[in-house]
Amino acid sequence: MEHRLSTRVHGKLGLLVYRRGMPVATGQVRDASKRGLFIATDYTDVQLNQTLELEFCFPDKREKQFRRLRAHVVRKSDNGIGVDFEGVENDGFTISSMIQWLKKHHRPMNYFPVRRHAH
Template sequence: MMEHRKNPRIKASFKLLIYRKGVPVLTGRMVNVSSGGLYLRAPDNGLEINQRVEVEFQYPDAGPMERCRVPAIVVHKESSGLGLEAEDGHSRVAFSDMVSRLKKEDRLTLLPLWQFC
């Protein structure tokens, strides 16, 4: 089956933190990212389709204190992960910047960048 996506995906593998109403609720591992969203592998977590969340991540070439948190919407849910869509222009810019940095670094798979407490 042929996929018809607006934005090409780039493989990535590093940890994300998901917030709901400002409270961290989930850690997961990004599988891929595009300028329109991302997919993360995470255990079943109680989040539902159309729920608004915030995604916190660190850019691949950033220092340990340089994190980005942007709004997203849960658009796909499986027992093993979630598809998140950029909720606004700020999110799209952040995801696009992630894609650009990954391409620039010429690294399609990243090691974990930080550990959560």
């Protein structure tokens, strides 16, 4: 059973993954909290505790300002990587902005719509 210290917000936001200043992969934030992210990616050349940089911009904003966060890898899976913001320098405002954007743009998917029968 997982015990999270902060609430996760689900959503989708594309990003670039950088390693040592070079872009190495694309990914998509699937959930975020003030402490970290889960990034859906097929990038596998990454080690636990490795520090990565993540670059993104909010697609609906007029100014296409790219923002960067640093994080270290705490989980690897077939679907992506989990990263944590603890122990690396980041702008708290950028993390809060991402979480607010994800909350605002999250659209729950209804995979099995309820059929309405005419009476």
